[in-house]
Amino acid sequence: MSVINLVVIGYGGMGSYHARELIQEKEGVKVIGVYDIDQTRLDLAKENNFTVYPTLESVLEDKTVEAVLIATPNDSHKELAIKAIKAGKHVVCEKPVMMNTAELEEVMVTAKVEDKIFMVHQNRRWDNDFLIIRDLYKEKQVGELFQIESRVQGANGIPGDWRHLKQHGGGMLLDWGVHLLDQMLFMVDSPLKTVACDLSFVLGDEVDDGFISYLTFENGVKAVVEVGTTNFVKLPRWYVRGFEGAAVIKDWDLSGEIVKQTGTIDHHNLVPIQAGQGLTKTMAPPSEDATTTLDIKEVAADFDSFYHNFYDVVRNNAEPIVKNEEVYRVLCLIETMFEAAEKKEILTFE
Ligand code: NAD
CATH class of the missing domain: 3.40.50.720 (NAD(P)-binding Rossmann-like Domain)
Structure with missing residues (x-):
């Protein structure tokens, strides 16, 4: 070598x-x-x-x-x-x-x-939480996914110095946003249709300290991608729903659960539960025999490590795992998100 x-x-x-x-x-x-x-x-x-x-x-x-x-x-x-x-x-x-x-x-x-x-x-294509969700998407263990929510939330504000300044490309959309959007576009194998985005300026910086975006894809997938830096209580890293179940991965430690519907839910004989000052059948948990919980298992990437691939691209003309056309598409999306946030409109992704 x-x-x-x-x-x-x-x-x-x-x-x-x-x-x-x-x-x-x-x-x-x-x-x-x-x-x-x-x-x-x-x-x-x-x-x-x-x-x-x-x-x-x-x-x-x-x-x-x-x-x-x-x-x-x-x-x-x-x-x-x-x-x-x-x-x-x-x-x-x-x-x-x-x-x-x-x-x-x-x-x-x-x-x-x-x-x-x-x-x-784009190192976060190798993150295990992402690989598990990508596996759920591809292998359809809880049916086809139609809702994918990807979030990272912290409470430490924007770290360092240059990340606070526009001229240096600061802000969270250009920071964590790039990772989450790259993962989403790498996973969902369908053209992106519409983009909405709300930037957060809680800290009063000239750049965004987070954002919430809504993306729709031609295959029907709806995605929420969110980054926060002022969240003292955080929501799970991933929440996804498929036609036969749902999954939550709470954090990078891979805690969470995958629940699959295995039986029929008897809508006519639901037993109500006490909820606050009232009763509800709608929000009662499904009967035990209607669902099963699947293990969350680590998933190995079905592609090389980054630097091994870089070596192979340089020496052996291999296909790059991270293609420039893909990162270009992510930058196009980011530009559309900035525009959508400024116009306060849902934009079509060209
Ligand atoms: P940093 O501020 O910790 O480090 C930047 C370094 O670059 C500093 O030591 C600075 O002196 C030096 N520098 C600045 N201008 C230079 C120049 N013209 N020539 C040579 N050195 C120069 O920042 P960081 O957190 O290490 O971020 C650096 C880059 O890495 C950013 O683009 C950031 O988005 C990226 N990053 C990626 C990940 C990831 O997970 N892939 C994580 C963190 C940062």
Whole structure:
């Protein structure tokens, strides 16, 4: 295996995580150095035994560097990607790939002209909670899913510095939003029809601190995608309904339940329950013999790990798991969501 030598550009939270844990020589990719504009981050990289490059030019001029990982604030991705590609490097780029579709088009054209690989790190396609829901969607254990709700909610506000600012591509739609939307579009194999979105500005920042969106697909699936950063009590990570049951996955620890309808519900002989100051048959739980609870089991991805796939794409012309056309579609959706939020309208997705 001829290993791909890679330099990490941006040794902050995510760049150092790639360098420390994600990039594995056994998968064919090796970190041979680090570059950051902040000297304190370079000092830290040195302490962690990485070779440091003093300037971007020194990375780009080094012929032993075959690829770079871009893990800098969002507004710097385009310029760094284009410079690296033009210097003959393959590029792995953190999400959100770019600030908008126009930037991504420019980068995709440059990569094509220079015959270099440009691939985006959509790591949450490998999250187990997502793989379980994707499996439910594909295998129809609770029938065809028609309602999919995907949420992440925290109470710590927007973290860090640049994420608060528009010019750096801050805000939650361009942050967690990218992951949840990428998962949704990767899973639902049907054209997206309509988009509604409400951005949240509870914190008073110039960028959104969360959002709720409603998406409808041509195959009838209705999705809610929500991100919150001011939620002191949170809703489950996933809630889905199929024609034969429903599932909830509460958190990344995969707690939750999958309930499948196995028998007929006798609508005429329902036993009412006491509910508050009244009785209800409608909201009484179904009889025990009408449902069964399925185990929530970890599901392995039916595709390679990210960096192994990157190696195969570069060396063996393999199909990328994360395709640029897919991340482009997510950026189109994000642009439509910003427009829908501003106009307060439900928009058709073109
Ligand atoms: P961060 O602020 O922790 O780190 C960014 C680093 O980039 C800093 O050390 C900064 O000094 C450096 N930097 C800024 N401009 C630079 C430039 N022009 N050249 C070189 N270095 C530069 O931010 P972060 O949380 O690590 O986020 C970085 C990127 O990673 C963002 O695009 C973010 O969306 C993405 N990210 C992805 C995930 C994921 O799960 N895939 C998670 C977190 C962050």
